[in-house]
Amino acid sequence: MTENQSEAKPADAVVRVVLAASPSFREMVFAAGSMDRLSAVGEVVLLDDPGDADALMAALPGADVLITSWGATPLTAEVLTPANRLQLIAHAASSVKHFITDEVFRRGIRVTQAGQAMARPVAEVSLAFTLSMLHRIHRFNHTMHAGGWREEAIAPTSTGTTAGTSDVVLAQHGLAGSRIGVVGASRTGLEYIRMLVALGADIAVYDPYLTNERAAGLGVRTTTLDELLRTSRVVALHAPTLPETRHMIGARELALMPDGAALVNTARSWLVDTAALLAELRSGRIDAALDVFDEEPLPADDPVRTLPNVLLTPHRAAGTVECYFEMGELTAAEVERFSTGQPLHHELTRSTLAHMA
Structure with a gap:
């Protein structure tokens, strides 16, 4: 505890919670039940603009908990100066890297977040992408919209060459008979792995932090x-955004993938050299399913939009109604645990944050 923080409050003191989130975010994430749970903990102060540093500084004196949301202002030393009693920052979303600073940890303020809510829906989309790639649903869909049938699934690319000119590229496969490669045993990666195991896939995982013992417990092997x-028919990316993962999938790595294989990315475009991927996709040798891009929204004239061997979604893998409400529930539960002195379930430390997206 630093000099500008008071001693622990008496057990009967009211917990003051500042919720910095736009009205639309609150409506989307905090259902009536979640708001009731927060109100039962103590006084809740609402700030409609999460990016308004001045309003936040005015609300922080006497606050015990700060709930943050998308667009949160960076919590610098200046912004935290009035925070004489702040002990917990609960982020009602996933990544906190854009606003949590070293000053937060220097002051001994605890941090938690609701990213676990996003793991299952993103994993479900990754699984849906995987099945689409194996069964070539994206290629057939493109062909039929263009007026074709089965034989016309070999379609010209935007460069005038032919995408998918060999039988191996267009061969359809079942999940149970396929090796799926998972890059990153993150929260989402683990959910995806559990789904694949239940459906009988052969799974290989690359993650420097996954031990062989842990992998065996999951029913997978490391490589x-x-x-x-x-060796994988589908490679699914679930690695974090770290300096060492920048363009970890580049031209050399893509060239290693066998003809007809597919890349699935619901994580971050940071992981892939986009120019190298586009070159491979234009050749028609491999397929891809992408939910994340270097530039978002994806420009209307981006060449990847024209390719029949690519399945695209607009960074919406986590966008389910259930996911958003679960973020609110997880946040309210963490604030309840804090208020009653129980261990937090989703706490982040400086070291764990360094290995997260």
């Missing part, structure tokens, strides 16, 4: 990235 790329 090198190169071996995973060489």
Whole structure:
């Protein structure tokens, strides 16, 4: 505890919670039950603009808990100066890297977040992408919209060459008979792995932090990235955004993938060299399903939009009604645990944050 923070409040003191979120975010994330749970903890102060640093500074004196949302203002030393009693920051979403600073941890303020709510829906989309790639649903869909049938699934690309000129590229496969490579045993990666195991896939995982013992418990095996790329029909990315993961899938890595293989990315475009991926996709040798892009919204004239061997969604893998409401429930539950002195379930430390997206 730093000098500008008071001693722990008496047990009967009212917990003051500042909820910095736009009205639309609150409506989307905090159902009536979640708001009732927060109100039962103590006094709730609402700030409609999460990016308004001045309004936040005015609300922080006497606050015990700060609930943040999308668009949160960076919590610098200046912004935290009035926070004489702040002990917990509960982020009602996933990544906190854009606003949590070292000053937060220096002051001994605890941090938690609701990213676990996003793991299952993103994993479900990753699984849906995987099945689409194996069964070539995206290619057939493109062909039929263009007026064709089965034989016309080999379609010209935007460069005038032919995408999918070999039988191996257009062969359809079942999940139970396929090796799926998972890059990153993150929260979402683990949910995806559990789904694949239940459906009988052969799973290889590349993650420097996943032990062989832990992998065996999950029903998968660990391998090198190169071996995973060489032997997988579908490669699904679930790695975090770290300096060492920047363009971890580049031209050399993509060239290792066998003809007819597919890349699934519901994580971050940071992981992939987009120019190298576009070159491979234009050749028609591999397929891809992408929910994340270097530039968002994806420009209308981006060449990837024209390719029949690519399935695209607009960064909406986590966008389910249930996911958003669960973020509110997880946040309210963490605030309840804090108020009663129970261990937090989703706490982040400086070291754990360094290995998260």
